[in-house]
Amino acid sequence: MVSAMILAAQLGSPLAAAVPNTDELAEIAGYLESNDVEALRAFLLLHPELLEGDTQLSRLLAEFMSESEDMTGFLGLEPDLRDALRAPSAEVAPPDTPDMIY
Secondary structure (H helix, E strand, C coil): CCCHHHHHHHHHCCCCCCCHHHHHHHHHHHHHHCCHHHHHHHHHHCHHHHHHHCCCCHHHHHHHHHHHHCCCCCCCCCHHHHHCCCCCCCCCCCCCCCCCCC
């Protein structure tokens, strides 16, 4: 994946978009290798110029940002699991009845 990103950056038009330097590519590669979606999103929010232009890399990064905006959907969690991750509400609390059998 990293090689594809480096190649995409080299094939893209330097006039059309900001091409990441070697350090930026290494940082992106590190986030990809460690599967650190949150850190990659934070990095790209600090470097929005990498999402601009008409290069393969900028399109891939922009697509990643768009698709990973909803992390539960991006991670493939089912809607039921997303509900379970939310703070419990009073509606789902078990009734407090004295005639419960234990």
